[in-house]
Amino acid sequence: MIRKVSRHITQNEPLLFESSSPGKKGYQLPDLDVPAVDPAEALGAENVRGEIEDFPEVSEVEVVRHFTRLSTWNYGIDLGLFPLGSCTMKYNPRVNEAVARTEGLLWAHPYQPEALSQGAMEIIARLEAALAEITGMDAVTLQPAAGAHGEMTGIMLIRAYHESKGNPRKKILIPDSAHGTNPATATMVGYTVQNIKSNDRGMVDVESLASIVDEDVAGLMVTNPNTVGVFEGDIVRIAGILHEKGAQVYMDGANMNALVGITRPGDFGIDVMHLNLHKTFSTPHGGGGPGAGPVAVKSHLEPFLPIPRLRSENDQWRWDYDRPQTIGRVRAFYGNFGVLVRALAYIMAHGGEGLRNATLDALLNANYIRKLLEPYYQIAYQAPSMHECVFSDDRQAKRGVRTGDIAKRLIDYGFHPYTVSFPLIVRGAMMIEPTETESKAELDLFVDALISIAKEVEENPELVLKAPHSTRISRVDEVTAARKPILRWKPAPKASQAAD
Amino acid sequence: MYPENYRYTKEHEWVLVEGDRGTIGITFHAQKELGDIVYVDLPKVGTVVEQGKALGSVESVKAVSDIYAPVSGEILEVNTALADAPEKLNEDPHGEAWLVKIRLSHPDEVKDLLSAADYQSYVGS
Numbered sequence: 001m002i003r004k005v006s007r008h009i010t011q012n013e014p015l016l017f018e019s020s021s022p023g024k025k026g027y028q029l030p031d032l033d034v035p036a037v038d039p040a041e042a043l044g045a046e047n048v049r050g051e052i053e054d055f056p057e058v059s060e061v062e063v064v065r066h067f068t069r070l071s072t073w074n075y076g077i078d079l080g081l082f083p084l085g086s087c088t089m090k091y092n093p094r095v096n097e098a099v100a101r102t103e104g105l106l107w108a109h110p111y112q113p114e115a116l117s118q119g120a121m122e123i124i125a126r127l128e129a130a131l132a133e134i135t136g137m138d139a140v141t142l143q144p145a146a147g148a149h150g151e152m153t154g155i156m157l158i159r160a161y162h163e164s165k166g167n168p169r170k171k172i173l174i175p176d177s178a179h180g181t182n183p184a185t186a187t188m189v190g191y192t193v194q195n196i197k198s199n200d201r202g203m204v205d206v207e208s209l210a211s212i213v214d215e216d217v218a219g220l221m222v223t224n225p226n227t228v229g230v231f232e233g234d235i236v237r238i239a240g241i242l243h244e245k246g247a248q249v250y251m252d253g254a255n256m257n258a259l260v261g262i263t264r265p266g267d268f269g270i271d272v273m274h275l276n277l278h279k280t281f282s283t284p285h286g287g288g289g290p291g292a293g294p295v296a297v298k299s300h301l302e303p304f305l306p307i308p309r310l311r312s313e314n315d316q317w318r319w320d321y322d323r324p325q326t327i328g329r330v331r332a333f334y335g336n337f338g339v340l341v342r343a344l345a346y347i348m349a350h351g352g353e354g355l356r357n358a359t360l361d362a363l364l365n366a367n368y369i370r371k372l373l374e375p376y377y378q379i380a381y382q383a384p385s386m387h388e389c390v391f392s393d394d395r396q397a398k399r400g401v402r403t404g405d406i407a408k409r410l411i412d413y414g415f416h417p418y419t420v421s422f423p424l425i426v427r428g429a430m431m432i433e434p435t436e437t438e439s440k441a442e443l444d445l446f447v448d449a450l451i452s453i454a455k456e457v458e459e460n461p462e463l464v465l466k467a468p469h470s471t472r473i474s475r476v477d478e479v480t481a482a483r484k485p486i487l488r489w490k491p492a493p494k495a496s497q498a499a500d
Numbered sequence: 501m502y503p504e505n506y507r508y509t510k511e512h513e514w515v516l517v518e519g520d521r522g523t524i525g526i527t528f529h530a531q532k533e534l535g536d537i538v539y540v541d542l543p544k545v546g547t548v549v550e551q552g553k554a555l556g557s558v559e560s561v562k563a564v565s566d567i568y569a570p571v572s573g574e575i576l577e578v579n580t581a582l583a584d585a586p587e588k589l590n591e592d593p594h595g596e597a598w599l600v601k602i603r604l605s606h607p608d609e610v611k612d613l614l615s616a617a618d619y620q621s622y623v624g625s
Contacts, residue, residue, distance in 0.1 A: 421563065478536075478561040479538060482539070482559075482561055483587070
């Protein structure tokens with residue numbers, strides 16, 4: 001039974017281009033009280049843009065209604081559970097928004113003199129210190145603008161480190177359960193990628209790893225807990241194997257929401273890692289971004305961090321550009337500063353104990369879902385789950401229903417789908433990450449929905465195969481969209497031309 | 501289902517060896533698992549590939565998957581028709597939708613590959 005949602009009327013909405021009519025305006029300006037100037041005369045005709053053909057002309061109320069109507073078509077974290085595994089779609093507390101909108105921070109300009117930016121620089125310094133403490137690392141750069149950007153920065157640091165020793169080395173090892181960005185990152189930085197197969201517990205196989213690590217290996221990129229939501233229990237041994245050959249261990253910190261306040265990558269052998277502030281530290285995510293992907297390193301990698309670095313001089317913060325071994329800049333200015341403010345507000349509001357509790361709640365919520373769903377869906381690996389649980393669609397596939405069909409039916413029940421078909425090592429993966437911000441009531445609604453769908457699969461698989469039934473658009477033609485993409489909207493031919 | 505004169509990999513490629521020449525493709529099982537294929541990325545003629553290493557990739561609406569070379573050698577010919585008609589990989593994976601032709605540098609590698617019967621029982625269909 002669908003309990004969370006009822007059918008609700010939403011308004012149809014054309015594109016602004018389609019509601020345009022000539023001469024409409026969304027603004028009013030007072031009459032000029034100075035003589036009018038011809039821009040072409042003042043600036044040169046070549047600098048003046050002509051009319052843009054078909055540029056939409058609409059009134060203020062039309063614009064407001066347009067975007068408000070569109071927003072009612074949307075699903076976001078403010079409407080309910082958003083269980084996208086590996087994405088940590090947690091609720092973003094409003095107080096972080098209030099702090100980030102503090103006037104002095106909101107209007108701070110990156111070209112403002114250092115003397116007038118001490119508060120902003122203090123925020124950057126405090127966040128770096130907090131993230132270093134949370135990860136057990138020695139130094140942090142806040143510049144990278146997203147997770148994949150952080151990965152690339154991290155692997156560039158590894159390369160710079162090896163180059164400083166005379167040999168950049170050739171390979172990066174990556175488990176087959178890794179995020180797809182990991183191999184892309186290693187390749188972008190000029191390494192070849194060697195895939196490592198997971199064992200039957202969904203973990204890195206230590207023996208086979210030991211047999212392939214040699215002096216050509218620059219490093220290992222590992223996600224911990226990994227993408228099946230399982231903690232790599234052999235991580236200390238794994239790091240030892242790499243370090244013995246002079247290789248580095250990179251940790252993809254996408255799943256750090258399972259570790260904060262409980263264990264620290266710096267204590268289990270990691271040399272360099274990134275964090276996703278927009279996942280673990282509750283800054284806006286997806287379309288609400290931008291993101292931030294700070295990179296934390298052990299002291300031997302610190303000389304290579306991007307410039308500028310913060311330095312304290314006579315109780316004043318200064319930017320230090322004089323770092324001969326740096327990999328250079330990876331981002332204009334100092335990263336996505338507004339996001340950094342939100343993350344520090346989140347960390348300080350929680351404190352150490354609060355962050356640890358948040359992690360424990362995230363683990364509890366994932367395991368609660370796992371226990372209740374295990375009678376209905378096949379758990380992918382028996383190993384204990386951390387902050388997310390991964391099922392496979394094995395049982396439902398026997399009735400012809402796959403993970404993508406179940407996900408689409410979940411939309412009818414009023415939930416955003418879980419992560420579908422990832423990680424690739426699980427056939428028909430259903431990856432569920434509830435995060436700590438969901439109440440038991442919301443989790444129960446979600447579990448009930450999935451149990452109800454499991455029953456529908458048995459009794460009436462067609463219902464699930466044709467879902468969603470309640471949305472404006474049901475299934476789209478993904479194949480034609482990919483094979484013959486239409487990349488640009490074009491206006492319908494005007495009536496007069498059509499008649500020609 | 502799986503031609504007797506082809507040899508197969510556990511990564512779901514096939515190779516038809518004739519003398520020192522081989523024709524390479526992906527199996528019926530591979531295209532079925534991938535779903536509708538929308539893009540194929542193949543190497544240039546003259547590229548030297550190594551057994552077990554990626555020689556290209558196929559993209560379906562679900563995922564991008566590497567294609568691994570079943571045997572080592574030099575690429576002699578590429579099936580350029582697939583660029584405009586990737587759906588052929590779903591329609592005729594063992595025939596018209598071959599991917600590349602190769603000159604085998606180590607013909608003895610073929611003995612590492614699966615027979616049609618072994619591959620059939622490996623994929624269980």
